[in-house]
Amino acid sequence: MQFSGIFKMLSESTHVKIAQDSLLWMHDYTGLPWWSVIVLTTIMMRTAITLPLSLYQQRIFAKLENLKYEMDEIIKEMKKETSYGIYKYKWPKDYARRLYNHSVKKQWxxxxxxxNCHPVKASILILVQIPLWISLSMSIRNLCYMLPKQDANAYTIYQEFITDGFLWVTNLTVADPFVLPIAMGLFNLAIIEINYMSRIKELTKWKQYLTYFFRIFTIGMIPIAMYVPSVSCEKIFYKNSLIIVCLCIYIYIFYIFI
Known part of the structure; x- marks a missing residue:
């Protein structure tokens, strides 16, 4: 199989090559079967990179949530001052509204x-997670399809992928149409529900619509994952990575933009 266009560019890019070489080094160093190497690499990446960033993101979210209570008190005082200005100094309502909005923004x-908790800082996890996910997933695909160079070493690795299966997946290059896609969907749905149940106050309509959208999206991804051509070893990685990418975007939008 050969890629073309943007997939070819990604397949031959430097960061994908680094990820691919890292997987090969991990396999040669540990001597583990490929399915174990993929799972172990995913866990190491999560622990060393995304876990600290996730904790940092949650810290930013917590600070923003705490500021909302303080901001509510400030808004009450500013409304009183605005009403007093309208009554005392005969401010036009349009002028008072503009002044009020400007003051609220300034106070926030x-x-x-x-x-020190600007909302943009919470996006660092997404900015790191997405390139990391793309690099590792493309490197796994390269190994399965003997890319970017189809030489003897690539063919040897391909043969190892065929034989280094686990449990019901004996061939890592053959798609698993049931267990892993369903597991991916259930994990996604569970994280969405946990995030929904951990809310502090009632959701706005936009947040409710966003939650419904991601629920439907998660369920809809299950049959798609069953039929879209994808090697099983990639799904091992996707089950750990795609979940986090989608849910990080969901949580980021959930807290920041709405």
């Missing part, structure tokens, strides 16, 4: 600067 920015 001051609180964010004080706590």
């Amino acid at each position: 920015n001051n609180l964010v600067i004080r706590e």
Whole structure:
């Protein structure tokens, strides 16, 4: 199999080559079968890179949530001051509204600067997670399809993928149409529900629509994952990675943009 266009560019890119070489080194160093190497590499990446960033992201979210309570008190005072200005100084309502909105934004920015918790900082996990996911998934695909060079070494690795299966998946290059896609969907749905149940207050309509969308999206991905051509070893990685990527985006939008 040969890629073309953007997939060919990604397949031959430097960061994918580094990820591919890392997998080969891990396999040669540990001597483990390929399915174990993929799982072990995923766990190591999660522990060393994404876990600290995830904790940092949650810390930013916690600070923002705490600031909302303080901001509510400030808003109450500002509403009183605005009403007083309209009554005392005969401010036009349009002018008072613009002044109020400007003051609210300024006060919120001051609180964010004080706590050093700008919402953009929460996006660092997504900015790291997505390139990492693309690099590792493309490197696994390269190994399965003997890319980017179809030489003797690539063929040897391909043969190892055929024989280094696990449990019901005896051939890692053959798609698993049931267990792993269903597991991926259930894990996704579980994380969405946990995030939903951990809410502090009632959701706005937009947040409710967003939650419904991701529920439907998660369930809809199950039959798609069963039929879209994809090697089983990639699904081992996807079950650990695609879940986190989608849910990080969901949580980021959930807390920041709405």
